[in-house]
Amino acid sequence: MVILVIGAGSIGRRHADNLTALGEVTELISWRSYDRAALEKRNDVKGLVIATATQVRLELVTLCAAKGWPFYVEKPLHWTAAGVAEIYDAAGDLAKRSMLGFMARYHPVVQALAAGDLSDVYGFSFEIGHDVRQWRQNWSFPDSYAAKPDGGGVLLDLCHELDLAKALFPDLAVQSVASVGHADFDGVDFASRIALTGGAGRTGTVAMDYLSPVSLRRSELSGGRGLRKLDMLAAKITRDDGNGPETKSFPFERNDMFRAITRDWLALIEDESATLAPLAPRLSDMRSSSDLIADASGKRVFFGTAEMEF
Incomplete structure (x- = not known):
């Protein structure tokens, strides 16, 4: 049995390499080579990874539902609430054996x-930033999915932190979104700051940008029992309860996250009741996060433009 990976960009290739390393037979197919009629005839497929641009994922989810193939779909699921609902309706019970790529x-x-x-x-703040011109080797932002007004932009592209806030504090809701655009890319946000509120007076922000010359991924959680400062790139947590800071470091390799989520998805393919890691993004559990991201995308208000040359 084979696992298909649809989308032959850098993420699709990473998934194919990881699946192969985990012992799976893998077939990488570019979106340009996608042929639904040919795939519908196949009976050798164990699962399917959807690593395409956001705009075309419904077609592949519909195929998977018709064939009963559990799928792994890259984030975000969609940029509108209606699109999220359509994908969940198409997936049906297959969502219990499928994974969303957070x-x-x-x-x-x-x-x-x-x-x-x-x-x-x-109170909390999550922040991620990176100069989009340095994003990936041999990669051009103007030619990418991220430069499209539908399904592109930094809020959707770097929405991991928004999902993490929702995962840790499930009752969060979007209050407002302030965004910075670019004169050459109408409707595409290059920086966005999302204001969120939850129960018990909890408030916070999630910020992401395509502008920072230095890569950053940091967070702060303010609590009655102390302050927690997080550095995701250095894999460190610093806690201070008023008696001085204490820092704990963790072993970390970025690809380990891809391998871990892939292992959980492979377990779900075999058994939807499999024991998964805490916070595992099984698609059937991710509706509220997907809706939050779509809501934030729809609430963007642009307040200016970035000075960035391509």
């Missing part, structure tokens, strides 16, 4: 937080 939930810092008590947290 692999940052497997970061050791996130797993450590999830294992602790966060009930004292009243």
